[in-house]
Amino acid sequence: MEQNAAMTRLPLKIFLFIVLNDLLDTAAQLLMKKGIPHVFNYTHHDAFLFWTGLIIYLSNFFLWMYILSKTDLSIALPLASAGYILIPIAAIFFLHEFVSPLRFLGMVLIIIGICFVSQSKINLDSRLRGNDISLRKKT
Amino acid sequence: MNKAFILVIIAEIWMTIGQIFLKKGANHLIGDTQHIRNSELNSGYVECPQLKLLKFPIVWLGGVAMLVGLVFWLAALNSGQLSYVYLLGSIQYIFALIAAHFFLHEKIDTPKLIGTMLIMLGIILTAIS
Numbered sequence: 001m002e003q004n005a006a007m008t009r010l011p012l013k014i015f016l017f018i019v020l021n022d023l024l025d026t027a028a029q030l031l032m033k034k035g036i037p038h039v040f041n042y043t044h045h046d047a048f049l050f051w052t053g054l055i056i057y058l059s060n061f062f063l064w065m066y067i068l069s070k071t072d073l074s075i076a077l078p079l080a081s082a083g084y085i086l087i088p089i090a091a092i093f094f095l096h097e098f099v100s101p102l103r104f105l106g107m108v109l110i111i112i113g114i115c116f117v118s119q120s121k122i123n124l125d126s127r128l129r130g131n132d133i134s135l136r137k138k139t
Numbered sequence: 140m141n142k143a144f145i146l147v148i149i150a151e152i153w154m155t156i157g158q159i160f161l162k163k164g165a166n167h168l169i170g171d172t173q174h175i176r177n178s179e180l181n182s183g184y185v186e187c188p189q190l191k192l193l194k195f196p197i198v199w200l201g202g203v204a205m206l207v208g209l210v211f212w213l214a215a216l217n218s219g220q221l222s223y224v225y226l227l228g229s230i231q232y233i234f235a236l237i238a239a240h241f242f243l244h245e246k247i248d249t250p251k252l253i254g255t256m257l258i259m260l261g262i263i264l265t266a267i268s
Contacts, residue, residue, distance in 0.1 A: 033221045036213055057209075084229070088222035097220045103268035109261030110229045116254030117232060 014071050018079045021063050026086040028057035030094055077118035081111050143219025144266060146211050147227045153208030155234040159242050160201030164192055226265040232258050 035050025067076055084107055091097040099107075168191060192198045215224050236255050239245040 029216070029221060029225060032213060033216045036217045084226065087225045091220065091222040091225075095221055097222050099222050100268045103222065103226065103265050106261040106264030106268060107226055109257050109264065110226060113254040113257030113259075113261060114229070114232070116250050116257060118254075120248050120251045120254075 010071055010075050014067060014076075015079070017063065017067050017070075018076055019082075021060060021067060021080060022082045022086060024056050024060045024063070025083045026090050028053045028060060029087055030090050032057065033091075033095065074118045074120075078115045081114040084111050084114075141219070143215050143224055144227065146215035146218060147224055148230065150208045150211035150215055151228060151231040151234055153204050153211060154231055155238050157201045157203075157205030157208060158235060159238050160197050160204060162239075162243060164195045164198035164201060167195055168192065223265065223268070227262060229258050230262055233262075 031049045031053025033053075035046040035048070035053060038044040038046040039050045041047055064080075067080075088097075088099050088103070088107055092099055212224075212228070233255055236247065236251060240247055
């Protein structure tokens with residue numbers, strides 16, 4: 001019981017790690033999207049951006065595993081779904097993509113859905129052993 | 140159905156296979172936890188149970204499946220807008236719910252069901268946007 005209570009708190013350090021995880025995911029997806037058309041042209045500047053993005057993406061997987069080992073998924077997952085807001089916004093500013101109101105509504109529904117999924121009570125007993133497969137962040 | 144949509148589906152199927160394999164591997168450790176605690180108390184040094192995962196071939200298979208998924212994900216990124224591809228990627232929550240139910244016998248309760256339906260609705264809106 002004591003251990004469960006300790007797990008449900010969110011230490012500042014872990015909160016900052018989750019924020020870092022969101023920011024790194026956004027950076028990785030942006031860099032990979034930017035660089036992939038030129039990935040096989042090694043002299044091109046964007047190819048370098050792609051490989052940087054890929055390294056960030058792969059390291060982020062291990063950061064996420066570390067976060068999951070330290071806190072509860074019902075806390076970590078809704079915070080981590082910030083990527084679903086950050087990435088479309090980053091796509092508007094850095095890639096000049098057009099996000100229609102319909103797509104924006106889709107984004108809001110996905111985030112609310114993730115918040116619901118993460119509150120499943122079935123997952124309580126699996127806290128200590130990591131995460132329930134249907135409840136993890138998309139990678 | 141456009142190319143990016145199909146590539147995201149293929150990528151997320153591979154990612155889900157990878158997650159199922161990793162979870163099956165991780166399940167090997169659950170029974171071990173108490174044993175590990177005792178051996179730590181006896182031996183006086185702390186083991187890292189996560190490193191033991193590397194002993195199981197299914198964990199390596201899971202890693203390979205996720206890398207295959209990553210290749211398809213990159214192909215999807217190459218053929219569609221980032222905001223479109225990334226939002227569609229949340230279809231993994233739906234695949235995972237179904238796969239976890241059939242292959243890991245995990246239960247589905249009301250919050251999971253409502254949440255997954257909202258995600259599905261969000262994906263449909265994104266797909267037609």
